[in-house]
Amino acid sequence: MSPELQQVGREEFVLNMGPHHPATHGVLRFVLHTDGEIMRRAVPEVGYLHRGLEKLAEAHTYAAYVPFTDRINYLESMFCNQVWSMAVERLLGLQVPRRAEYLRVIACELNRIANHCIALGSIAMDVGAYTPFVYLLREREAINDLLEALCGNRLTYHYVRIGGVAHDVDEGWQGKVRAYLDHLEPILDELHSLVGGNEILVRRLGGVAVICASDAVGWGLVGPNLRASGVDWDLRRDRPYSVYPELSFEVPVGRGEQGQVGDCYDRWTVRVAEMRQSVRLLRQALERLPAGDILAKVPRSIKPPAGEVYQPVEGARGELGLYLVSDGSPKPSRAKWRSSSFAALSIVEHLSRGLMIADLVALIASLDPIAPEVDR
Amino acid sequence: MGALASYLRAIGRTVLSVGDGLAVTFSYLLRAPVTLQYPDRMRVPVIELLPERSRGMLEVDLDLCTGCAACDRACPIDCIALEVVKHAERGRLIQRFDIDLGKCMFCGLCTEACPTGAIRHSHEFEGGTGDVRALVVPFVDAPRQPAKAKQEPPPAPKPLGSILRARMPGPWDRPRPPARPEGGEHAG
Numbered sequence: 009m010s011p012e013l014q015q016v017g018r019e020e021f022v023l024n025m026g027p028h029h030p031a032t033h034g035v036l037r038f039v040l041h042t043d044g045e046i047m048r049r050a051v052p053e054v055g056y057l058h059r060g061l062e063k064l065a066e067a068h069t070y071a072a073y074v075p076f077t078d079r080i081n082y083l084e085s086m087f088c089n090q091v092w093s094m095a096v097e098r099l100l101g102l103q104v105p106r107r108a109e110y111l112r113v114i115a116c117e118l119n120r121i122a123n124h125c126i127a128l129g130s131i132a133m134d135v136g137a138y139t140p141f142v143y144l145l146r147e148r149e150a151i152n153d154l155l156e157a158l159c160g161n162r163l164t165y166h167y168v169r170i171g172g173v174a175h176d177v178d179e180g181w182q183g184k185v186r187a188y189l190d191h192l193e194p195i196l197d198e199l200h201s202l203v204g205g206n207e208i209l210v211r212r213l214g215g216v217a218v219i220c221a222s223d224a225v226g227w228g229l230v231g232p233n234l235r236a237s238g239v240d241w242d243l244r245r246d247r248p249y250s251v252y253p254e255l256s257f258e259v260p261v262g263r264g265e266q267g268q269v270g271d272c273y274d275r276w277t278v279r280v281a282e283m284r285q286s287v288r289l290l291r292q293a294l295e296r297l298p299a300g301d302i303l304a305k306v307p308r309s310i311k312p313p314a315g316e317v318y319q320p321v322e323g324a325r326g327e328l329g330l331y332l333v334s335d336g337s338p339k340p341s342r343a344k345w346r347s348s349s350f351a352a353l354s355i356v357e358h359l360s361r362g363l364m365i366a367d368l369v370a371l372i373a374s375l376d377p378i379a380p381e382v383d384r
Numbered sequence: 385m386g387a388l389a390s391y392l393r394a395i396g397r398t399v400l401s402v403g404d405g406l407a408v409t410f411s412y413l414l415r416a417p418v419t420l421q422y423p424d425r426m427r428v429p430v431i432e433l434l435p436e437r438s439r440g441m442l443e444v445d446l447d448l449c450t451g452c453a454a455c456d457r458a459c460p461i462d463c464i465a466l467e468v469v470k471h472a473e474r475g476r477l478i479q480r481f482d483i484d485l486g487k488c489m490f491c492g493l494c495t496e497a498c499p500t501g502a503i504r505h506s507h508e509f510e511g512g513t514g515d516v517r518a519l520v521v522p523f524v525d526a527p528r529q530p531a532k533a534k535q536e537p538p539p540a541p542k543p544l545g546s547i548l549r550a551r552m553p554g555p556w557d558r559p560r561p562p563a564r565p566e567g568g569e570h571a572g
Binding site: 071073074139146149153156157158160161164166174175198201202203205206207210211 | 394398401405437490
């Protein structure tokens, strides 16, 4: 046998997955170093969707940057709006009216359900079940309609503003949300029989790409990905902000129902459980919605005193943080976003060793990264 | 023997759980469909289904515009081009008021800044065009005097979208494909 032939099958095969690949959730690229079906490592390549949103903040006034925050993550715009507003409010020392805080909670929890609909749908789709994605998209569509009636747009909400929220709600809208929640709860049970309990899904996700608690903390995973690994950490409860301390909810954590704690299936179940908790939060918030103003007295030109804040909120993907520096001028001096998708992607290379290519798809889907949020 | 038994049990579970899923799927045969077949088989045009706050393409009512340029300053991405000149005899004149709808990100900051409600979001959204330059909509034909901030009596409000439709060739002018017969085979 010639020496060339002896080498066949020994070298590493480098395969590009993405940037345009249906399973990479946007314009993401993975460079796979494979040995047959088994990966030696998968290196995420990011930056295809970089729009310079942090630099743009330095060129705009505080109020004019709020619509840009919608574009950081199109699936959780409400949280991006909120974190920017909260950071500026803290710099200004502004007190937000209670009605506005409740409206923020309502809008954000609706947004969280919509986001998880997409997350669960794409997990199912990436492992080969197309129908649940369409069913969940239908549920999300109803939320889009509700949020459009609330704030005028279906994705780029521009609803949470510095000092409060943009629009008030009436009884009719609240009734629609209640009717939707009544409709959603049986749908979540239906989702379990449709796909959640399906043996094929369980086999594709259970015990796959296990992230242990110390790895999850070490790589900076946040939100559902962190909780799926059994770490009981939720900013809404552990670093309380807004009116969350007044509302009762549970923080679901992964229990390893179909394999080990921290596997892909746990990331699925945690998201389903979070949707149920969001429904619970929404019911309470709608019931307690106080009367009053929806916008604090905000100065016409916002000039926060020089200083810096780090403001995190528990977004749909976990801790969404903003580090904001003000130099006393009408425009921020520096804005730095800490996005959860970036942290989620950074663990992929570590986990991919020895994984099958098909399981990498399940891993990426279950981490639920969003490319625009990674690159900003 | 144990391995075979667990293999067979897994097959059994798969068949049962797939049956569970299919029961859900088949139950949708008996429920009302939610899909709307946009655009050619809508019973009601989408524009009539939109909520009141819906932020569609911008339009400017020059009978209300005072030329204060608050919208221009509020716009984060400079999609409004507003020129107000001083004429020796006629005073201040609005010479140009163009909105680049291709740039606009529909945030609504200009409409909130406008003191008279001259600039507003219509509900129009079907702005598809073959030429990106067609998305720059001019609202001033000839230099005209700005409106007063308080007018007595206030000018009659124009129907939402009517100003834009008159100024922008849009899909509303194009011939529509003939509507397919109701109850026929599925579209596409």
